[in-house]
Amino acid sequence: xxxxxxxxxxxxxxRVDALWLKWVHxxxxxxxxxGARQVFERWMQYKPGETAWKxxxxxxxxxxxxxxxxxxxxxxxxxxxxxxxxxxxxxFEEKVAEIERARRVYEEAVEALGEWAKDEKLFVAFAKFxxxxxxxxxxxxxxxxxxxxxxxxKAEELYAMLMTFEKQHGHTDGIEDVVxxxxxxxxxxxxxxxxxxxxxxxxxxxxxxGIADSEKCRDVYERAIANLPKVADKQYWGRYIYLWIMxxxxxxxxxxxxxxxRAIYEECLKVIPHRKFSFSKVWLMYAHFEIRxxxxxxxxxxxxxxxxxxxxxxxxxxYIDLELQxxxxxxxxxxYQKWLxxxxxxxxxxxxxxxxxxxxxxxxxxxYVFSLAIQQPMLDMPEVCWKAYIDFxxxxxxxxxxxxxxxxxxxxxxxxxxxxxxxxFKSNVCEDADAxxxxxxxxxxxxxxxxDSAEEVSTLLQNWLKFEQEKGSAATVSSVEDKINPDRKxxxxxxxxxxxxxxxxxxxADEMEGG
Numbered sequence: 001x002x003x004x005x006x007x008x009x010x011x012x013x014x015r016v017d018a019l020w021l022k023w024v025h026x027x028x029x030x031x032x033x034x035g036a037r038q039v040f041e042r043w044m045q046y047k048p049g050e051t052a053w054k055x056x057x058x059x060x061x062x063x064x065x066x067x068x069x070x071x072x073x074x075x076x077x078x079x080x081x082x083x084x085x086x087x088x089x090x091x092f093e094e095k096v097a098e099i100e101r102a103r104r105v106y107e108e109a110v111e112a113l114g115e116w117a118k119d120e121k122l123f124v125a126f127a128k129f130x131x132x133x134x135x136x137x138x139x140x141x142x143x144x145x146x147x148x149x150x151x152x153x154k155a156e157e158l159y160a161m162l163m164t165f166e167k168q169h170g171h172t173d174g175i176e177d178v179v180x181x182x183x184x185x186x187x188x189x190x191x192x193x194x195x196x197x198x199x200x201x202x203x204x205x206x207x208x209x210g211i212a213d214s215e216k217c218r219d220v221y222e223r224a225i226a227n228l229p230k231v232a233d234k235q236y237w238g239r240y241i242y243l244w245i246m247x248x249x250x251x252x253x254x255x256x257x258x259x260x261x262r263a264i265y266e267e268c269l270k271v272i273p274h275r276k277f278s279f280s281k282v283w284l285m286y287a288h289f290e291i292r293x294x295x296x297x298x299x300x301x302x303x304x305x306x307x308x309x310x311x312x313x314x315x316x317x318x319y320i321d322l323e324l325q326x327x328x329x330x331x332x333x334x335x336y337q338k339w340l341x342x343x344x345x346x347x348x349x350x351x352x353x354x355x356x357x358x359x360x361x362x363x364x365x366x367x368y369v370f371s372l373a374i375q376q377p378m379l380d381m382p383e384v385c386w387k388a389y390i391d392f393x394x395x396x397x398x399x400x401x402x403x404x405x406x407x408x409x410x411x412x413x414x415x416x417x418x419x420x421x422x423x424x425f426k427s428n429v430c431e432d433a434d435a436x437x438x439x440x441x442x443x444x445x446x447x448x449x450x451x452d453s454a455e456e457v458s459t460l461l462q463n464w465l466k467f468e469q470e471k472g473s474a475a476t477v478s479s480v481e482d483k484i485n486p487d488r489k490x491x492x493x494x495x496x497x498x499x500x501x502x503x504x505x506x507x508x509a510d511e512m513e514g515g
């Protein structure tokens with residue numbers, strides 16, 4: 001059933017990437033890799049953006065299908081012939097240790113892009129690649145070629161990179177160590193003065209990650225996260241928490257050590273003072289990490305703990321999305337109920353819950369949720385609930401229910417927009433012009449009796465007039481126009497009286513002449 005829903009959704013909205021991604025994630029989570037591949041192939045026919053292609057390629061890599069991943073990336077390059085896609089292709093080949101293939105990709109990119117290739121970004125990446133392969137002469141030649149062919153105003157980074165390269169790989173092997181040592185000394189000196197300068201820690205970490213010395217990287221990360229903010233205020237903790245997030249991502253992605261990454265997430269959650277504030281991003285990233293590790297029960301446990309310690313709309317939303325992708329509808333319903341207990345004034349939650357039940361063809365459940373929503377004493381946007389409820393009844397051809405809702409809403413609000421909407425419903429949906437006219441009349445009488453309602457009355461009359469012009473007669477149009485401009489009616493009456501008096505006077509004069 002879930003597949004049918006996703007198929008219908010992607011057919012109706014093929015350009016909404018989130019629908020395709022959730023469908024793929026559902027198939028992959030269910031262990032249906034061929035099914036996920038078929039979904040991707042259908043999606044690729046629409047030539048989507050870069051994210052879609054990358055997700056497809058990454059899925060093939062996760063299952064060791066490197067040749068298929070390569071084919072996907074080649075199609076990606078043909079679809080999006082830009083520098084970033086070529087760089088993605090080259091990095092893929094480098095990552096799977098196909099160095100010669102990666103080199104050919106860079107060379108083909110220069111030819112295929114033509115004038116577009118004259119961008120320092122491509123040549124810097126190419127030179128860095130050769131540098132990583134310790135092909136220093138090749139890297140030097142690439143730098144020189146780029147400087148000869150790229151306008152000088154666009155080659156500032158190239159100049160800086162070449163200078164750094166020559167220092168690192170010049171006449172003596174010790175130049176690199178000297179440069180790095182001086183940079184480390186600079187960072188250490190500044191951090192000694194201000195250890196809470198988290199931006200400086202980020203720069204220091206990037207330096208060590210570039211060297212790819214895991215022990216030194218870990219040492220810098222550990223020293224950085226040891227410097228907790230002095231104030232228990234969320235605005236001062238944002239940058240600090242990103243250190244933890246980067247550390248966990250480094251262990252998972254760069255070092256391929258999920259146990260260390262898990263321990264980092266656990267320690268990060270212990271450090272955060274949840275009674276004062278929390279960070280939903282950490283909870284969600286930890287849960288997604290466990291999902292990537294195939295540990296769905298632990299991911300659920302993390303999200304459940306998050307809702308217990310620091311409930312946030314974002315956590316509820318993503319937890320529900322996860323369970324929907326897995327087809328766990330009972331869990332989804334329980335989550336919506338808990339979400340509404342946490343935030344009962346949020347109209348959007350009520351509407352989403354009801355529409356979910358409607359999408360599952362549970363119209364009775366959906367109607368019950370809507371009825372509860374409009375009975376709430378406080379809602380941030382009550383009009384959203386009422387409109388969604390009415391649209392729901394109209395969709396299911398329950399016009400009597402929709403009419404009762406409009407009547408209840410009119411009694412509750414006495415708002416001119418409600419009268420207009422009710423009248424349009426009578427006219428367009430029920431096809432009853434007389435009933436629509438009666439709603440306009442009632443609205444006009446009610447609003448006219450209120451103080452400071454001139455603008456609302458005017459808007460109502462303009463809509464009434466438009467309705468009569470489309471579906472009324474000359475008499476009904478004139479009647480509304482008289483309400484809009486009462487002086488017009490008075491003027492017409494005076495003119496008629498004067499005309500009658502003139503006719504009588506003329507008649508008497510004629511009779512006297514005849515006598």
